[in-house]
Amino acid sequence: MLKINALHKSYKIGDSSLHVLKGIDLSVEEGEMVAIMGSSGSGKSTLLNIIGMLDVADTGEYILDGLPIDNLTEKKAAVYRNKFLGFIFQSFNLINYKNALENVALPLYYQGLNRKKRQELGMFHLEKVGLADWSDHLPKELSGGQKQRVAIARALAANPKLLLADEPTGALDTKTSYEIMEFIQQLNDEGKTILMVTHEEDIANMCKRIVRLRDGVIMEDKKVTQVRASAHV
Amino acid sequence: MFDLDLWREIFQSINKNRTRSLLSGFTIAFAILLFTILFGIANGLQNTFKDAFVDDAKNRIAIYTGRTTKAHNGLQAGRRIRLKNEDFDYIEEEYDDKIQFLTARIYRNVQASYKNETNTYDLRAVHPDHQFLEKTLITDGRYINENDLKNKTKVAVIGRLVEEDLFIKTDPIGQYINLSGVQYKVVGVFRDDGGDNEERKIYMPVTTAQMIYGNNDYINEINIGYNPNLDYDQAIGFGSQLRKDLKKRFNVAKDDQRAIRIMNMAEATKSVDGMMVGLGIIILVIGFGTLIAGVVGISNIMIFIVKERTKEIGIRKALGASPKSIVSIILIEAILITAIAGYIGLLIGFGVLKAVSPVLEDYFIKNPGVSNGLVIGATMTLIIAGAIAGYIPAKRASRIKPIIALRTD
Numbered sequence: 001m002l003k004i005n006a007l008h009k010s011y012k013i014g015d016s017s018l019h020v021l022k023g024i025d026l027s028v029e030e031g032e033m034v035a036i037m038g039s040s041g042s043g044k045s046t047l048l049n050i051i052g053m054l055d056v057a058d059t060g061e062y063i064l065d066g067l068p069i070d071n072l073t074e075k076k077a078a079v080y081r082n083k084f085l086g087f088i089f090q091s092f093n094l095i096n097y098k099n100a101l102e103n104v105a106l107p108l109y110y111q112g113l114n115r116k117k118r119q120e121l122g123m124f125h126l127e128k129v130g131l132a133d134w135s136d137h138l139p140k141e142l143s144g145g146q147k148q149r150v151a152i153a154r155a156l157a158a159n160p161k162l163l164l165a166d167e168p169t170g171a172l173d174t175k176t177s178y179e180i181m182e183f184i185q186q187l188n189d190e191g192k193t194i195l196m197v198t199h200e201e202d203i204a205n206m207c208k209r210i211v212r213l214r215d216g217v218i219m220e221d222k223k224v225t226q227v228r229a230s231a232h233v
Numbered sequence: 234m235f236d237l238d239l240w241r242e243i244f245q246s247i248n249k250n251r252t253r254s255l256l257s258g259f260t261i262a263f264a265i266l267l268f269t270i271l272f273g274i275a276n277g278l279q280n281t282f283k284d285a286f287v288d289d290a291k292n293r294i295a296i297y298t299g300r301t302t303k304a305h306n307g308l309q310a311g312r313r314i315r316l317k318n319e320d321f322d323y324i325e326e327e328y329d330d331k332i333q334f335l336t337a338r339i340y341r342n343v344q345a346s347y348k349n350e351t352n353t354y355d356l357r358a359v360h361p362d363h364q365f366l367e368k369t370l371i372t373d374g375r376y377i378n379e380n381d382l383k384n385k386t387k388v389a390v391i392g393r394l395v396e397e398d399l400f401i402k403t404d405p406i407g408q409y410i411n412l413s414g415v416q417y418k419v420v421g422v423f424r425d426d427g428g429d430n431e432e433r434k435i436y437m438p439v440t441t442a443q444m445i446y447g448n449n450d451y452i453n454e455i456n457i458g459y460n461p462n463l464d465y466d467q468a469i470g471f472g473s474q475l476r477k478d479l480k481k482r483f484n485v486a487k488d489d490q491r492a493i494r495i496m497n498m499a500e501a502t503k504s505v506d507g508m509m510v511g512l513g514i515i516i517l518v519i520g521f522g523t524l525i526a527g528v529v530g531i532s533n534i535m536i537f538i539v540k541e542r543t544k545e546i547g548i549r550k551a552l553g554a555s556p557k558s559i560v561s562i563i564l565i566e567a568i569l570i571t572a573i574a575g576y577i578g579l580l581i582g583f584g585v586l587k588a589v590s591p592v593l594e595d596y597f598i599k600n601p602g603v604s605n606g607l608v609i610g611a612t613m614t615l616i617i618a619g620a621i622a623g624y625i626p627a628k629r630a631s632r633i634k635p636i637i638a639l640r641t642d
Binding site (some may be wrong): 049154 | 238242249250277544545548551552553554558584634635636638
């Protein structure tokens with residue numbers, strides 16, 4: 001599904017440069033649910049951004065679903081992001097002047113679907129996250145958990161191969177966090193491959209595999225017994 | 234290619250971000266409004282100048298005579314100089330190629346009566362060319378013609394106000410008017426933009442007047458319309474030449490200012506034209522200034538808009554928006570707002586000009602207004618400027634890495 005070899009990334013800060021990723025090797029199979037952990041500055045977000053094609057690596061190999069991701073032009077990256085990837089962010093990143101349904105339907109707009117089809121698919125995914133009744137509400141009229149569920153519906157709308165979540169529960173209280181995790185686990189049960197950055201142990205333990213980063217290298221990569229979020233709700 | 238979805242996105246963005254749209258629209262509307270008003274007022278000023286000279290032909294040279302003030306060639310000072318038909322003929326022959334129109338003028342004051350109505354008027358006995366020099370507009374009948382001159386016919390052309398005074402409910406054409414005891418047939422009625430005074434005049438053939446009033450060949454004044462192909466300097470030169478020749482012809486001292494006087498419109502027109510050019514430059518500066526201010530305003534707004542939408546752009550890119558779609562959504566929104574706001578500014582500007590127009594007339598600003606073409610041109614300039622000003626930030630926005638855009642709050 002996803003294969004990374006000897007990935008390096010450094011950022012220029014003034015005259016000096018900060019070496020963030022120092023040779024990452026990682027491979028993720030279809031249907032996996034992986035938590036990437038590490039303290040701040042360990043490079044976990046950078047790794048997720050490179051996987052998400054929001055950022056580019058300096059050197060190294062990245063193959064997504066058999067497709068080598070290199071020499072990305074902006075245009076090509078846009079197409080790949082739209083086709084292969086769904087994003088879930090800590091701060092939800094909904095467009096504030098669009099209602100829930102319009103937000104969910106936005107990736108479909110960039111896929112070139114017609115309006116009717118977009119509405120249909122958007123509604124379908126909103127229903128899936130249990131917010132069908134909230135479709136015409138603006139983000140500011142929704143609670144944090146609801147916003148994140150809209151964001152998840154949006155990530156699912158384009159039917160991506162890989163779901164990337166950057167601290168998806170970072171802005172939520174524990175109860176809501178578990179509800180969201182329960183939902184994400186459910187998606188994984190249905191076969192979605194999920195990659196998640198988190199620094200919370202309990203959230204990481206709800207995944208099936210934990211990859212720990214420190215100072216730009218992988219310290220530990222182990223499979224864990226998944227803790228079902230439903231047990232905590 | 235019309236992309237309904239793209240327009241839907243743009244209208245939603247404009248509609249849902251009303252404050253932003255209104256503020257940027259206001260700036261542009263204001264720039265166009267100022268442009269329209271300033272330009273209109275400047276145009277009005279120019280119209281006033283133009284109108285000041287609309288009464289008479291711009292290429293007129295008038296020759297008057299008086300008494301000599303200096304003794305010359307054994308002749309005493311105080312001698313009366315009078316123009317005669319032979320002088321008229323001399324000018325006609327001598328300067329034929331420099332003359333477009335030529336007419337003599339004899340002044341008289343007459344008591345005019347028709348039936349029971351009587352009044353006094355200025356009479357001008359003239360040649361047919363006089364019509365063009367004075368810009369007399371015939372509204373009914375005809376002007377004096379060559380036939381009248383040859384046959385010394387007793388015909389008169391009367392002003393609009395003479396008709397109003399004397400011919401109550403009667404068509405004056407073909408009627409006989411009594412001028413100081415002599416009956417004349419009215420052959421024409423005229424209008425003149427020179428004002429009421431010019432419309433209380435009566436014209437008749439110069440030959441008829443000479444026969445009836447004293448049976449002589451004296452002329453009060455000779456008016457020339459110089460050849461319009463002459464430029465100002467050539468026309469002024471012609472006037473000086475005429476002055477010199479006539480002084481010689483009448484044995485008048487070169488520095489005698491009273492005996493023969495020549496009024497040359499070319500001199501006045503030249504300075505007025507200079508003023509018009511100056512005014513034109515001021516208008517251009519005003520126009521460009523406002524437009525540049527508008528363009529700078531648009532650029533600022535565009536930079537602000539892109540900055541404000543950075544996060545949204547990041548989200549859209551993360552969801553698969555191509556750089557092209559980012560550029561077009563921002564650019565088309567900018568152009569749309571500019572076009573609509575520009576048009577509104579234009580309408581308000583027209584309205585304001587129309588409303589204040591009567592008041593401005595007291596300040597020598599006549600008919601303030603701008604041509605449609607000019608204003609559309611200005612709006613187009615603003616739209617194009619808005620597009621260029623918007624393109625650079627929009628392009629930059631499309632290049633923002635989504636990860637950086639997403640981090641901004």
